[in-house]
Amino acid sequence: MTHKEKELKHAIVQDYETGEVLMLAHMDEEALRLTLETGKAHFWSRSRGKLWRKGEESGHEQLVKDILIDCDEDTVLLKVKQIGGACHTGYRSCFYRTLDGKIVGEKVFEPEEVYGAKGRSE
Amino acid sequence: MTHKEKELKHAIVQDYETGEVLMLAHMDEEALRLTLETGKAHFWSRSRGKLWRKGEESGHEQLVKDILIDCDEDTVLLKVKQIGGACHTGYRSCFYRTLDGKIVGEKVFEPEEVYGAKGRSE
Numbered sequence: 001m002t003h004k005e006k007e008l009k010h011a012i013v014q015d016y017e018t019g020e021v022l023m024l025a026h027m028d029e030e031a032l033r034l035t036l037e038t039g040k041a042h043f044w045s046r047s048r049g050k051l052w053r054k055g056e057e058s059g060h061e062q063l064v065k066d067i068l069i070d071c072d073e074d075t076v077l078l079k080v081k082q083i084g085g086a087c088h089t090g091y092r093s094c095f096y097r098t099l100d101g102k103i104v105g106e107k108v109f110e111p112e113e114v115y116g117a118k119g120r121s122e
Numbered sequence: 123m124t125h126k127e128k129e130l131k132h133a134i135v136q137d138y139e140t141g142e143v144l145m146l147a148h149m150d151e152e153a154l155r156l157t158l159e160t161g162k163a164h165f166w167s168r169s170r171g172k173l174w175r176k177g178e179e180s181g182h183e184q185l186v187k188d189i190l191i192d193c194d195e196d197t198v199l200l201k202v203k204q205i206g207g208a209c210h211t212g213y214r215s216c217f218y219r220t221l222d223g224k225i226v227g228e229k230v231f232e233p234e235e236v237y238g239a240k241g242r243s244e
Contacts, residue, residue: 010132010146012134012143012146014141014143018141019136019140019141019142020141021134021136021143021199023192024132024134024192024197036221066220067220067221068217068218068219068220068221068226069217069219069220069221070145070146070209070216070217071209071210071211071213071216071218072216075146075216075217076221077143077217087192087193088193089193091193094192094193094194094197095190095191095192095197095199096190096193097190097191098188098189098190098191099158099189099190099191099198104190
């Protein structure tokens with residue numbers, strides 16, 4: 001585990017009105033600071049090794065209404081107003097399937113229309 | 123990151139009726155298998171390096187009603203009926219505080235009455 005990974009907090013993102021869990025991401029201190037400053041969710045991408053703002057490319061921003069922290073302070077819970085869909089696959093939530101692959105989530109956009117032919121970047 | 127940590131999935135636990143996010147834990151394959159077999163949430167404790175069943179000592183079990191998996195298959199969402207409280211501090215949810223320390227959660231048990239003088243073990 002790198003120094004960077006040790007510093008990261010898990011960040012659960014939940015719709016502030018419906019309670020639907022939308023995604024899990026990670027935050028470093030800067031991501032949390034920028035989230036608090038701007039009111040828009042920022043994360044640290046472990047796969048890309050960089051800071052990103054949710055919706056910076058897709059427009060599918062997360063407007064943060066509340067943030068809670070857990071008992072051992074390694075996870076935050078963001079309650080947000082989700083613009084569009086949280087998942088790069090086009091679903092409102094990243095949790096759109098059961099373990100056996102049945103689709104239970106709501107598709108709200110077509111990824112190729114949002115991200116173009118180059119595919120996902122968030 | 124050890125082999126074991128690479129194998130782990132994040133597990134978000136949510137009340138199946140209210141949508142309240144209760145805790146974040148981790149699961150290895152055996153924890154997931156036992157959860158499916160028994161209908162009770164099992165996890166891998168990264169700090170203690172062992173498998174555990176939620177409520178094995180406190181009685182505060184999580185009866186699993188549904189499991190969803192996210193787009194990149196590294197996180198599961200457990201929708202549960204929570205017996206008692208999810209948090210070892212006595213709160214119903216581990217997310218009982220704002221970032222500036224204000225208590226917003228509901229305390230549902232006294233830890234010393236449940237875990238005894240030796241303190242937390244889950």
